[in-house]
Amino acid sequence: MTTISNKVRYYRSDMAGAPVLSGTAGALISVLDACLVDGWDVRVINSLTVADGIATAQISAGHFYGEGDVIRVAGATPAALNGAWRLASVTGSTAVWSVAGLGIAAGSATGTITAMRAPAGWEKVFAATNTAVYRGLDVAGLRHFVRVDDTGTTTARLRGFEEMSDADTGTGPYPTDTQLSGGLWVGKSYAASGTARPWRLVADGRRFAIFSAPYYSNLFNHATFGDLLGAAAGDAYASLCSGPYSSGEAITMYTGQTPRSGNLPHSRTGNSTNGVFLARNGAGVAGAVLAKPIFAGSYVTGAASYATPISGDALPSEPVQILENDSTAGIPRGVAPQVRHLPFSAGSYEGLRGVPGDGLRIVAAHNCFYAIDLGANGKWD
Structure with missing residues (x-):
């Protein structure tokens, strides 16, 4: 039996004792505390x-x-x-x-x-009432900060920072207030109530993705934060923060609706409502920049356009490349390893495909075609 790396860790709302995500203030922080910090x-x-x-x-x-x-x-x-x-x-x-x-x-x-x-290997650096700031513990990473404002009921706010000195004060925000005041959104529930909503989370000590189903139990939105994989040596700002661009997009996921905004595999335009931001451009000029996620396959808008998946464990998927969108062409900055694009309808394929510590987990149905990448031999880097 081979010892498998445990750097990439996967969590679900239906695991025994898992924290509850609901339409209440502080619910998202409870999930992040448990998965990232405490176990x-x-x-x-x-x-x-x-x-x-x-x-x-x-x-x-x-x-x-x-x-x-x-x-x-x-x-x-x-x-x-x-x-x-x-x-x-x-x-x-x-x-x-x-x-x-x-x-x-x-x-x-x-x-x-x-x-x-086991938690994923993060620390909770600062906290205030229903507000928390996290940072990955992997010293090989950029170790930027992510601030979570969970004072709302149905949604929370997410934003990266290069530095922070307390729960409310930081420099180098991405997105900036000019780009999107208060940061990106995370959907918790379509209603302000204590009713549990499904969620998934995947993380290592440098990045994470949180998937939530605020409306239907099988339609997931998601937000991501952390270092890109394969960034150029010395690129100290190849850190990504993505999520829905508005509170409405964070919670109104209906059957047949194509994922938008922070749903990286389908955010290909890099326009002002893309919901995908990098800390700085590749030259290191201060100020967040929009990013453009791309993948090899064709962009499609409905389940009918997707091919029938290969049976069994052979579920091909595509990495999501991140381009800085300072120009029309975009400049490659790296890969977001937390999520991959599936070029087919994966409605009945949720669960592990492959072997422990390797392969993919499919996390959504209908038009939300995501694969959570568990990494080759249990690690991304």
């Missing part, structure tokens, strides 16, 4: 053994972890067993993962050992 669903591990490079945890009370999920183990001796692990297989009371090649001796661990659903 959740702590379980007592009754026994943890290593044999032939495979760790097996016995959880007598049962658990709800799934194949490919990432858990964080604490309290074990030897200490090398503590940390984050991607699960290779599970039953109702066991979780199994590889420790091959890590020098962990065979035998039984001791201590008061616990497991929890």
